[in-house]
Amino acid sequence: xxxxxxxxxxxxxxxxxxxxxxxxxxxxxxxxxxxxxxxxxxxxxxxxxxxxxxxxxxxxxxxxxxxxxxxxxxxxxxxxxxxxxxxxxxxxxxx
Amino acid sequence: xxxxxxxxxxxxxxxxxxxxxxxxxxxxxxxxxxxxxxxxxxxxxxxxxxxxxxxxxxxxxxxxxxxxxxxxxxxxxxxxxxxxxxxxxxxxxxxxxxxxxxxxxxxxxxxxxxxxxxxxxxxxxxxxxxxxxxxxxxxxxxxxxxxxxxxxxxxxxxxxxxxxxxxxxxxxxxxxxxxxxxxxxxxxxxxxxxxxxxxxxxxxxxxxxxxxxxxxxxxxxxxxxxxxxxxxxxxxxxxxxxxxxxxxxxxxxxxxxxxxxxxxxxxxxxxxxxxxxxxxxxxxxxxxxxxxxxxxxxxxxxxxxxxxxxxxxxxxxxxxxxxxxxxxxxxxxxxxxxxxxxxxxxxxxxxxxxxxxxxxxxxxxxxxxxxxxxxxxxxxxxxxxxxxxxxxxxxxxxxxxxxxxxxxxxxxxxxxxxxxxxxxxxxxxxxxxxxxxxxxxxxxxxxxxxxxxxxxxxxxxxxxxxxxxxxxxxxxxxxxxxxxxxxxxxxxxxxxxxxxxxxxxxxxxxxxxxxxxxxxxxxxxxxxxxxxxxxxxxxxxxxxxxxxxxxxxxxxxxxxxxxxxxxxxxxxxxxxxxxxxxxxxxxxxxxxxxxxxxxxxxxxxxxxxxx
Numbered sequence: 038x039x040x041x042x043x044x045x046x047x048x049x050x051x052x053x054x055x056x057x058x059x060x061x062x063x064x065x066x067x068x069x070x071x072x073x074x075x076x077x078x079x080x081x082x083x084x085x086x087x088x089x090x091x092x093x094x095x096x097x098x099x100x101x102x103x104x105x106x107x108x109x110x111x112x113x114x115x116x117x118x119x120x121x122x123x124x125x126x127x128x129x130x131x132x
Numbered sequence: 133x134x135x136x137x138x139x140x141x142x143x144x145x146x147x148x149x150x151x152x153x154x155x156x157x158x159x160x161x162x163x164x165x166x167x168x169x170x171x172x173x174x175x176x177x178x179x180x181x182x183x184x185x186x187x188x189x190x191x192x193x194x195x196x197x198x199x200x201x202x203x204x205x206x207x208x209x210x211x212x213x214x215x216x217x218x219x220x221x222x223x224x225x226x227x228x229x230x231x232x233x234x235x236x237x238x239x240x241x242x243x244x245x246x247x248x249x250x251x252x253x254x255x256x257x258x259x260x261x262x263x264x265x266x267x268x269x270x271x272x273x274x275x276x277x278x279x280x281x282x283x284x285x286x287x288x289x290x291x292x293x294x295x296x297x298x299x300x301x302x303x304x305x306x307x308x309x310x311x312x313x314x315x316x317x318x319x320x321x322x323x324x325x326x327x328x329x330x331x332x333x334x335x336x337x338x339x340x341x342x343x344x345x346x347x348x349x350x351x352x353x354x355x356x357x358x359x360x361x362x363x364x365x366x367x368x369x370x371x372x373x374x375x376x377x378x379x380x381x382x383x384x385x386x387x388x389x390x391x392x393x394x395x396x397x398x399x400x401x402x403x404x405x406x407x408x409x410x411x412x413x414x415x416x417x418x419x420x421x422x423x424x425x426x427x428x429x430x431x432x433x434x435x436x437x438x439x440x441x442x443x444x445x446x447x448x449x450x451x452x453x454x455x456x457x458x459x460x461x462x463x464x465x466x467x468x469x470x471x472x473x474x475x476x477x478x479x480x481x482x483x484x485x486x487x488x489x490x491x492x493x494x495x496x497x498x499x500x501x502x503x504x505x506x507x508x509x510x511x512x513x514x515x516x517x518x519x520x521x522x523x524x525x526x527x528x529x530x531x532x533x534x535x536x537x538x539x540x541x542x543x544x545x546x547x548x549x550x551x552x553x554x555x556x557x558x559x560x561x562x563x564x565x566x567x568x569x570x571x572x573x574x575x576x577x578x579x580x581x582x583x584x585x586x587x588x589x590x591x592x593x594x595x596x597x598x599x600x601x602x603x604x605x606x607x608x609x610x611x612x613x614x615x616x617x618x619x620x621x622x623x624x625x626x627x628x629x630x631x632x633x634x635x636x637x638x639x640x641x642x643x644x645x646x647x648x649x650x651x652x653x654x655x656x657x658x659x660x661x662x663x664x665x666x667x668x669x670x671x672x673x674x675x676x677x678x679x680x681x682x683x684x685x686x687x688x689x690x691x692x693x694x695x696x697x698x699x700x701x702x703x704x705x706x707x708x709x710x711x712x713x714x715x716x717x718x719x720x721x722x723x724x725x726x727x728x729x730x731x732x733x734x735x736x737x738x739x740x741x742x743x
Binding site: 065068069070071092095096099100103110111114115 | 143146147148150151154175177178337340341342344348349
């Protein structure tokens with residue numbers, strides 16, 4: 038965690054770093070695809086993970102939403118190209 | 133498995149279903165294998181995936197057929213070799229209001245709306261008839277949930293042009309069909325969507341992105357609800373509620389606080405909550421759920437608490453009351469024994485998590501729902517679907533009385549020195565006949581529920597049972613038994629098929645056979661409810677089967693014993709009936725032969741069987 042000062046409201050809040058998002062995201066991928074070997078990077082796409090088809094994609098997104106307590110909207114779901122873009126959206130929503 | 137018990141974490145199930153499935157398959161092996169066709173009007177992928185783990189948890193190992201996207205109607209209506217080869221044991225039609233092809237337009241006349249209603253209904257009706265006729269298996273059909281918007285606002289419900297009005301009327305037509313067709317069950321997604329919250333349930337993102345009829349997070353609750361119907365159809369319902377008393381059926385501890393200080397009745401909010409719960413439990417009796425008590429109490433105090441003037445439940449509502457200081461796990465084993473049912477038919481209801489834990493670990497198979505706080509008891513038990521009602525027979529309503537009479541019989545048996553004398557004193561009257569329409573449902577139910585006194589453990593649907601009754605090659609017998617304590621209802625079933633000696637090897641492989649109709653009777657099924665064990669009913673059934681054989685000129689009867697984890701009780705049954713063992717193999721199948729004598733001496737001498 039990184040502590041970020043929020044002088045405007047007088048508190049210090051925790052912000053997740055990109056690395057931490059990747060750590061937690063990797064865990065979600067391993068759960069969903071039930072495969073302990075999976076690691077993810079910015080460039081990871083559905084082509085890199087055998088079981089990641091359009092049907093599993095739905096389930097994956099739901100698990101990611103649960104993990105980070107956020108929701109993707111339709112536009113984001115449609116345009117997301119790789120894991121890096123997914124992480125960008127996550128950070129923009131929880132940052 | 134805890135992860136799959138209501139109330140569960142839907143998102144965890146969605147995320148980890150693969151791991152959960154693996155664990156379930158490792159934990160047990162005595163699954164009932166069933167083939168389930170899911171014909172979808174929307175995406176079914178995650179529904180099937182989650183339904184699978186719930187069914188495994190109920191002891192059913194499903195094999196699935198999934199229609200191509202939204203091909204439910206085509207799959208059912210037209211030639212479909214894949215589905216025919218699959219030979220489903222059950223067909224689930226997963227449709228939603230997205231599959232209503234046309235709603236009334238605001239300008240439509242009353243007649244046009246009426247026509248449209250008929251047209252939408254007929255689309256489904258012809259499909260159900262076709263499925264019944266072609267696949268002879270039970271059908272589960274979703275009703276329709278409400279749409280997520282209301283063009284006419286509140287008027288939607290009353291105006292014939294409103295979608296709400298249209299859906300209500302269409303649903304009512306579905307229900308009429310369900311009332312008229314025994315093997316047709318409605319999966320009430322209308323209720324599920326309401327209970328879940330329609331706005332979340334109908335989140336349009338999931339329809340437009342993935343063509344799901346509901347949001348992904350609602351799928352576990354939806355699949356759980358369907359699994360209740362499926363497991364009930366295949367005889368996996370629970371049978372009894374075993375209830376704690378203090379802080380479960382009333383507030384307070386009767387031994388410490390005294391009867392007058394218990395919270396039950398209309399005086400306090402907490403008292404009202406317990407009163408409502410007692411009313412709910414009492415109503416379970418009407419649907420055939422057996423009620424018992426397992427409580428750490430002096431028996432005297434337990435009875436005093438149950439006689440509280442403001443309580444709905446009374447001591448006589450319970451079949452067995454175990455109130456003592458023994459471990460609850462020990463009491464629950466005794467209760468299962470007294471009722472003559474297996475522990476996995478019991479649901480243990482106790483407010484104390486530690487007691488639930490003990491029962492769960494000591495008596496595997498007993499359901500131990502985490503009932504939460506008193507105001508949640510009803511919802512948790514209700515939504516768990518332990519006793520899903522797929523049919524209501526007279527037997528169900530009388531079941532508590534029957535079991536109670538049984539316990540009286542057991543007590544009386546202890547007073548008799550001579551067992552035959554005791555049996556005669558019961559004044560038993562039997563009815564043994566070929567299958568009759570009135571009992572088809574009960575016969576099918578027995579074939580799915582009987583595990584212990586069951587020679588072949590073949591499971592049949594009501595449609596199968598009706599087919600046997602109509603087939604000349606079959607000798608069918610059901611047996612009903614009454615005595616001075618009450619009516620036990622239909623308790624025994626025998627099904628035999630006329631064939632030849634050549635059929636034996638197939639039967640020894642536990643296969644079904646449909647060959648030439650000869651003069652040898654192969655006993656495909658012989659079962660009896662354990663509640664009439666040691667009453668000589670099996671002899672009366674034997675007499676009836678032998679007489680039927682004589683009428684048809686059958687000289688040889690072949691009986692088969694298929695070993696399972698639960699039926700060792702009848703391993704030597706045919707030997708006791710006078711059969712001779714002619715083969716036994718290492719898969720646990722033994723074959724027994726009986727030659728019908730010229731002069732047959734009836735074996736039953738204690739039950740008066742109506743001619």
